Amino acid sequence: MRYPIAVLLLITSFTANAQRPADNAGDRLRHRVDSIVEAAIRADLIPGAVVQIQKDGKIVYSKAYGLSQKYDFDHQPLPDPPAANTATLYDLASLTKVIGTTTSLMLLADQGKIGVDDPVSKYLPGFDTGAKAAITLRHLLTHSSGMYEWYPLFYYSAHRDSTVRFIEALPLRYPVGRQRKYSDLGFTLLGAVVEKVSGMPLDQFEKQYVFQPLGMVHTTYNPLKNGRTGNIAATSLGNPYEMRMVHDPSLGFAVPGLDPNSWNGWRHYVLKGEVNDGNAWYAGEGISGAAGLFSTVGDIQQLADMLLNKGTVGRRRFLSARTIDSFLTPDTFHNGLGWMMDPENAFMKKAPAGSFGHTGFTGTSIAVVPREHLSVIILINRQNVGLQPNGVYYNPNPIRAGVFEAAMDWCRGSSTVALLHTAEP
Numbered sequence: 001m002r003y004p005i006a007v008l009l010l011i012t013s014f015t016a017n018a019q020r021p022a023d024n025a026g027d028r029l030r031h032r033v034d035s036i037v038e039a040a041i042r043a044d045l046i047p048g049a050v051v052q053i054q055k056d057g058k059i060v061y062s063k064a065y066g067l068s069q070k071y072d073f074d075h076q077p078l079p080d081p082p083a084a085n086t087a088t089l090y091d092l093a094s095l096t097k098v099i100g101t102t103t104s105l106m107l108l109a110d111q112g113k114i115g116v117d118d119p120v121s122k123y124l125p126g127f128d129t130g131a132k133a134a135i136t137l138r139h140l141l142t143h144s145s146g147m148y149e150w151y152p153l154f155y156y157s158a159h160r161d162s163t164v165r166f167i168e169a170l171p172l173r174y175p176v177g178r179q180r181k182y183s184d185l186g187f188t189l190l191g192a193v194v195e196k197v198s199g200m201p202l203d204q205f206e207k208q209y210v211f212q213p214l215g216m217v218h219t220t221y222n223p224l225k226n227g228r229t230g231n232i233a234a235t236s237l238g239n240p241y242e243m244r245m246v247h248d249p250s251l252g253f254a255v256p257g258l259d260p261n262s263w264n265g266w267r268h269y270v271l272k273g274e275v276n277d278g279n280a281w282y283a284g285e286g287i288s289g290a291a292g293l294f295s296t297v298g299d300i301q302q303l304a305d306m307l308l309n310k311g312t313v314g315r316r317r318f319l320s321a322r323t324i325d326s327f328l329t330p331d332t333f334h335n336g337l338g339w340m341m342d343p344e345n346a347f348m349k350k351a352p353a354g355s356f357g358h359t360g361f362t363g364t365s366i367a368v369v370p371r372e373h374l375s376v377i378i379l380i381n382r383q384n385v386g387l388q389p390n391g392v393y394y395n396p397n398p399i400r401a402g403v404f405e406a407a408m409d410w411c412r413g414s415s416t417v418a419l420l421h422t423a424e425p
Contacts, residue, residue: 025410025413026060026410028406028409028410028413029053029060029061029406029407029409029410030061032402032403032406032409033051033053033061033063033403033406034063034065036398036399036402036403036406037049037051037065037066037399037403038065040394040396040398040399041065041066044385045382045385045394045396046066046363046380046381046382046385046394046396046399047066047067047068047069047070047071047081047084047234047381047382047384047385048064048065048066048067048068048070048083048084048233048380048381049064049065049066049084049363049378049379049380049399050062050063050064050065050084050085050086050088050090050297050377050378050379051063051065051297051376051377051378051379051403052086052297052298052301052375052376052377053374053375053376053377053403053407053410054301054304054305054374054375055372055373055374055375055411056373057305057373059301060410062086062297063086064083064084064085064086064088065084066083066084067081067082067083067084068081068082068083068084068085068088068231068232068233068234068381069081069082069233069234069270069272069381069384070384070385071237071270071384071385071386072237072270073237073238073268073269073270075237075386082231084233085231086296086297086298087218087231087296087298088231088232088233088296088379089218089223089228089231089232089233089273089294089295089296090232090233090294090295090296090362090364090379090380090381091233091235091271091275091276091294091360091362091364091381092291092293092294092295092300092360092362092364093276093277093291093360093361093362093363093364094184094290094291094358094359094360094361095293095295095300095358095359095360095364095365095366096187096288096289096290096291096292096293096360097187097289097290097291097338097358098338098339098358098366099219099293099295099300099303099366100191100202100206100210100289100292100293101187101190101191101194101202101289101290101338102141102327102337102338102339103206103210103303104194104198104202104205104206104209104210105137105141105190105193105194105337105338106319106323106324106327107209107210107318107319108194108197108198109323109326109327110319110320110323113197113198114137114193114197115137116136116137116138116141116326116327116337117136117137117138118136118137119133119134119135119136120132120135120136120137120139120140120145120189120193121133121135123192123193123196123197124164124168124189124192124193124196125168126165126167126168126169127168131146131172131175131176132172132176134176134177135176137190137193138337139176139177139186140183140186140187140189140190141186141190141337141338142180142331142333142335142336142337143180143181143182143183143186143333143335144176144177144178144179144180144181144333145172145176145177145183145186146172146173146174146175146176146177146178146181147167147170147172147173147174147181147183147185147186148170148173148183148185149173149181149182149183149184149185150183150184150185150245150253150279151167151170151185151255151279152242152245152246152253152255152258152263152278152279153166153167153185153188153279153282153283153284154263154265154278154279154281154282154283155246155255155258155262155263156283157283158282158283159283159285160192160283160284160285160287160288163188163279163283163284164188164189164192167185167188167189168189170185179333180333180335184277184279184290184291185290187288187289187290188279188284188288188289188290189289190289191287191288191289191290192289194206194289201287202221202287202288202289203220203221203222203287207220211299213313213318214302214303214306214313214318215299215302215313216295216299216300216302216303217299218294218295218296218298218299219293219294219295219296219299220293220294220295221275221286221287221292221293221294222274222275222286222287222292223273223294224273224274225286228273228294229273232272232273232294233272233379233381233384234270234271234272234381234384235270235271235272235276235362235381235383235384236270236271236276236383236384236386237269237270237271237383237384237386238266238267238268238269238270238271239266239267239271239276239278240386240387241383241387241391241392241393242278243266244391246258246260247260248391265282267281270384273294274286275288275291275292275294276291276361276362276383277290277291277292277361279291280292291360291361296379297377297379300366300377300379301375301377304366304368304375304377305375306318306319307324307328307356307368308368308370308373308375310324311323311324327339328341328354328356330342336356338358339356339357339358340356340357340358340359341354341355341356343355345357346397346400346401347359347365347367347397347400347401347404348367348369348376348400348401348404349401349404349405351367351369351404351408352369352371352372353371354369354370354371355367355368355369355370355371356368359400362380362381362382362383363378363379363380363381363382363383363396364378364379364380365377365378365396365400366378367400367404369408369411372408372411374407374408374411376403376404376407378396378399378400378403380396380399382394382396
């Protein structure tokens with residue numbers, strides 16, 4: 001059928017105008033993300049980063065910025081610093097809690113081997129007395145067990161088994177179930193629960209039953225011991241902040257009666273391929289339910305995709321949708337089991353209902369928005385630039401929040417374009 005030239009021009013013009021907003025939205029997304037990350041690098045707040053944004057199963061932006069290591073132990077710039085790339089391995093810090101530990105518990109719950117309302121004493125006998133007897137796995141997963149937020153475990157233990165026994169013997173700091181107090185110790189115990197139920201070391205269980213089935217081939221504890229020696233992002237220059245946590249009472253972590261000088265096993269070199277977290281390294285032999293995993297942006301994307309797809313990986317089911325929903329249902333404190341879901345969290349402010357994510361002390365984060373079928377992964381090794389003059393590391397939440405907001409704005413723009421295409425004659 002032939003159309004008049006005027007009609008053809010009208011159709012061509014409409015199609016071009018409908019397409020242009022999508023292009024412009026993508027350009028704006030790239031510009032905003034680049035501006036946010038590059039400004040932090042120029043200000044020497046971070047050495048580099050990797051950012052990946054995916055929507056509807058398609059990567060819409062993936063880019064590495066800056067360096068994987070900028071400074072040596074004396075805080076001198078390296079003469080030939082390595083650049084970060086999208087295959088760089090990052091210390092995930094507390095992303096370990098959700099990527100490793102929580103996923104392992106989801107799997108065990110799915111198989112009927114644990115119940116999230118089981119008492120912890122069912123698996124760890126040190127919890128069978130007093131107020132501790134009321135603590136359940138749910139309390140540990142939701143940081144409402146009443147346990148200490150942090151404790152210098154490495155002053156008391158150098159091995160994983162004795163570390164768990166030491167935590168079991170600690171008194172509670174808060175009433176059980178009354179409030180959310182983010183606790184590394186609780187997730188250290190959850191790692192021990194995985195080991196107890198599975199009969200396997202935590203790292204081996206996660207490798208065999210979580211990472212390999214999900215295609216997360218680069219995700220590991222202790223990468224240097226597991227054959228991964230290159231392309232690893234460096235973190236801190238020793239452990240200066242944790243040393244301050246022990247020595248400086250103003251931070252609120254001082255332990256009554258503990259002589260800060262009674263232990264002096266601090267690392268005096270740049271940490272690269274060794275977990276930054278002191279408890280995981282010194283008291284957990286590099287393996288903990290709270291910290292210790294290293295991974296790449298591509299591997300983390302595999303986990304996010306599985307959760308967005310309600311437990312399926314390709315045509316294979318990894319987890320039931322029922323288990324995923326049970327772990328991603330907000331509790332009294334507006335968070336899920338393991339996962340943060342409170343829309344007031346600074347790194348994913350005002351996220352739509354059902355969104356979930358987590359952050360890591362090294363600068364890592366993941367935010368997932370099921371409503372938009374969107375994931376935003378950010379890997380940063382902020383500690384390599386050293387402590388700021390006030391004695392703390394730069395807080396990367398402005399980067400996280402800015403990138404997340406840019407991604408959400410892009411989603412809204414993409415939705416507008418989709419409506420335009422739907423309205424085409």
